[in-house]
Amino acid sequence: MARFEIRDIETAAIGGEARADVFCNLGLIYATGRGCDVDVVAAHKWLNIAAIKGSERAASLRADLARNMSKADLAAALRAAREWMTIH
Numbered sequence: 594m595a596r597f598e599i600r601d602i603e604t605a606a607i608g609g610e611a612r613a614d615v616f617c618n619l620g621l622i623y624a625t626g627r628g629c630d631v632d633v634v635a636a637h638k639w640l641n642i643a644a645i646k647g648s649e650r651a652a653s654l655r656a657d658l659a660r661n662m663s664k665a666d667l668a669a670a671l672r673a674a675r676e677w678m679t680i681h
Contacts, residue, residue, distance in 0.1 A: 613646035620651060624658060633662055637670035642677060 620640035623632045637658050643651030659667055 613643045613648035613651060616640075616643035616646060617648045617651040617654070619643075620654065624654070633658060634666050634670045634673065637662065637667065638673040638677065641670065641674040645674075645678065 616639045620636045620638075620643060622628060622636075623639065624636035625631070637655060640651045640655035640658065644655055662670070
């Protein structure tokens with residue numbers, strides 16, 4: 594899974610313009626466990642980044658996911674997204 598994620602993130606960031614759909618897809622992959630273990634923290638992180646980049650679909654999916662997350666997991670996901678956005 595790491596290879597897929599890294600390749601797609603590099604593709605999404607080409608030219609400094611990140612594509613929200615790639616981040617949304619990463620969130621869906623982690624949320625559904627398609628090809629990896631389900632990871633709601635990673636799913637929320639990528640959906641949050643996609644929403645920040647302008648994806649309305651990701652914002653809706655993020656809200657649905659957040660309703661079923663613990664406060665600790667939600668805080669970890671928000672922190673991870675903020676750290677990623679700071680670096681990129």
